[in-house]
Amino acid sequence: DVKVTQSSRYLVKRTGEKVFLECVQDMDHENMFWYRQDPGLGLRLIYFSYDVKMKEKGDIPEGYSVSREKKERFSLILESASTNQTSMYLCASSLGQHPAGYTFGSGTRLTVV
Amino acid sequence: AQKITQTQPGMFVQEKEAVTLDCTYDTSDPSYGLFWYKQPSSGEMIFLIYQGSYDQQNATEGRYSLNFQKARKSANLVISASQLGDSAMYFCAMRGGTSGTYKYIFGTGTRLKVLA
Numbered sequence: 157d158v159k160v161t162q163s164s165r166y167l168v169k170r171t172g173e174k175v176f177l178e179c180v181q182d183m184d185h186e187n188m189f190w191y192r193q194d195p196g197l198g199l200r201l202i203y204f205s206y207d208v209k210m211k212e213k214g215d216i217p218e219g220y221s222v223s224r225e226k227k228e229r230f231s232l233i234l235e236s237a238s239t240n241q242t243s244m245y246l247c248a249s250s251l252g253q254h255p256a257g258y259t260f261g262s263g264t265r266l267t268v269v
Numbered sequence: 270a271q272k273i274t275q276t277q278p279g280m281f282v283q284e285k286e287a288v289t290l291d292c293t294y295d296t297s298d299p300s301y302g303l304f305w306y307k308q309p310s311s312g313e314m315i316f317l318i319y320q321g322s323y324d325q326q327n328a329t330e331g332r333y334s335l336n337f338q339k340a341r342k343s344a345n346l347v348i349s350a351s352q353l354g355d356s357a358m359y360f361c362a363m364r365g366g367t368s369g370t371y372k373y374i375f376g377t378g379t380r381l382k383v384l385a
Contacts, residue, residue, distance in 0.1 A: 187371045189372060189373075191375075196278075196377060197377060198273075198275075198360065198375045198376055198377040198378055199360065199362075199375040200375075201372055201373075201374070204371075204372050206371070214372065244312065246314065248314075250371055252371065256316060256319070257302070257304045257306075257316050257319060257362075257364070257373070258304075258306075258314070258316070258373065259316075260306075260313060260314035261313075262311070262312055262313045263312040263313065265312075
């Protein structure tokens with residue numbers, strides 16, 4: 157089974173800190189995605205990547221950046237964390253248009269104080 | 270623009286009964302995929318079922334079936350014989366068919382509570 161691992165389950169950071177959220181997948185998937193999940197808003201796409209060193213903005217990229225130096229790792233960076241970035245962050249990977257769709261990590265609940 | 274709408278923020282169902290979770294979508298792509306995911310309180314998103322826009326038959330996976338009505342642009346999830354473990358958040362999602370576009374858009378979710 158494909159596994160997507162997010163490095164932290166819970167994280168508390170201070171306003172203004174630079175925050176790294178790490179995501180690693182172990183099945184050679186080309187596509188990787190970062191979403192944030194907020195009550196009443198569902199999942200919203202922050203950034204995605206179809207290949208190493210490639211990235212594209214999703215629907216809400218402001219305040220975030222990403223890095224994909226290796227195929228298996230996709231990092232989300234909060235350049236200067238703010239309280240409105242308190243959220244659940246979900247990483248996902250997929251293999252083309254496979255009908256099984258995304259495989260998700262277990263999520264990182266980030267609180268910015 | 271593509272859009273997914275889930276109009277039921279929360280639902281209750283009695284154990285062993287069937288329940289339908291609504292999902293409507295909007296897209297101009299002729300080719301697309303529709304998905305349902307379950308998110309228990311643990312937070313992990315679990316893939317349930319997939320329907321391709323050209324599939325002639327409605328998808329089924331065990332107790333889950335997808336009632337796909339293309340003309341109405343609806344993709345409702347039907348859970349038969351509900352169990353207590355079905356209590357969770359359920360998300361409908363769509364993948365666009367444009368070549369190279371593998372990102373999904375999600376609805377706002379429906380929280381299902383199964384009552385004993």
